[in-house]
Amino acid sequence: MSGQNDDPTRWGVSADQRQRLVQLAYRFVWNREDAEDATQDAIIAAHEKREELRDESKWWPWVRRIVVRRSLLVRRQAARRRESDSAKPWFVYQRVADDAIERNERLAGMRRAIDALPDRQRMAVTLRYLEQMSYPEIAEIMELSETTVRVHVCHGLESLRSAMRETEAVGKEPGSR
C-alpha cells in the first residue's frame, strides 16, 4: 500500500504504536513483510470500524486484537501458499524469522512448535511470553476470562513441552519442512 494509507497519523496510530503492532504481528507471522501488511490492514480495518467502538479507552486492546486476528489469517494464508508451493525448493519459500534464531536449532524448533499449537494456545503463549502481556491484557484481546487464558497458557506450555521432548528424542524438529 502506498500514498495516504502509509500515513500512520491518518489512522490515529502513532509511529511508535505502529511499530509495536508490527512487532506483535511479527510474533505470529515470523516475517517482517507479512507483519507490516497485517498491521496495515488491521489499522485500516480498525479505522473503518471505529464507530463500533463505544468505549474509546478500549481502543488500544481493540486494535491489538484486530492485529492478532489479522496476523493469524495472514499466517494461515502463508501456510497454504507454502503447501501449494511444496513441489518447489523449500529454501526459496522458507520464512526465516531471524538469522540468530535459525542458528539456534532449539529455538528454531520451539518457534515451529509454537506455530503448530492450536490458535488459542498459540495466542495465549505468544502474548504471554513473547509479548510479555499481563493476563488481564491477554484476556481483553482474546475476549476470554483471565482464568481461561491461564488454562490456555498451561495447555500451551504442556503441548510445547511434548513437542520439544519429541524433537529432542527423534532429533527432528516439529513441523519441519
Next chain:
Amino acid sequence: MKTRDCEEIRLALIERIEHAQPVAGDPNVDRHMRSCAACRTFAKEVAVLVADLAELRELSRLKVLPDENRAGFRRVAHRLRWAIGMAAVLAMSFGLWQVNRSVDEVIVDAGPDVIATPMERPGTVVRLRGESKEKYFLVEKESKRSGVRVIWLHRQFTGVADKDDEAGPGHGGVDVLKKTRVS
C-alpha cells in the same frame, strides 16, 4: 498420571515460575509435588521452556528502522534524494564544462603554450604552461585589410628586453612575447 489436582497445581507452578519464585513454598503445592512425579517433571521442563521463550523473545525483537514510517521522514528523504540528484547533475555539468575548458586551454587562438580560452577578451591576464603566475595579458589586433585577427601576448615589463620586443624596453610597460595569426 495427570489428575484434576495436577491442573490446579500446574497453574500455580506456572505462576511461580513466571515470577521467578521457588516452586516449593506453598504447602498444598509441596504436598502434591512430593507425591506426583509428572508435576515435578512438568515444573522442571516448564522452567526451561519459559527461559527459552524469553530468549526467543529477545532474538525475535524487530530492529526499529530509523523512523521509516514517519511521513515527515519520508518527505525529508524525498527532498534529500532530489537535492542529491540535483547536486549530482550540477557537479557533472560543471565537470564537463571544466573538461571542455581545459581542452580549449590548449589554445588555438593564442598559441600552444598559452593558458587562455577563445573566450578571453583582450586585456585578460593569462599565464603560460609550466608557469604558475599569471603575468601576461592578451592584446588583440585585427587587420582590416586581410581580415586576419592577430593576437599578441604581452608580458608585464621586467626591465629586460625581449628579442621580439617591438617597442623596446620601457614602451608602455609591456614586452611582446608572442604573436599568433588567427584566421
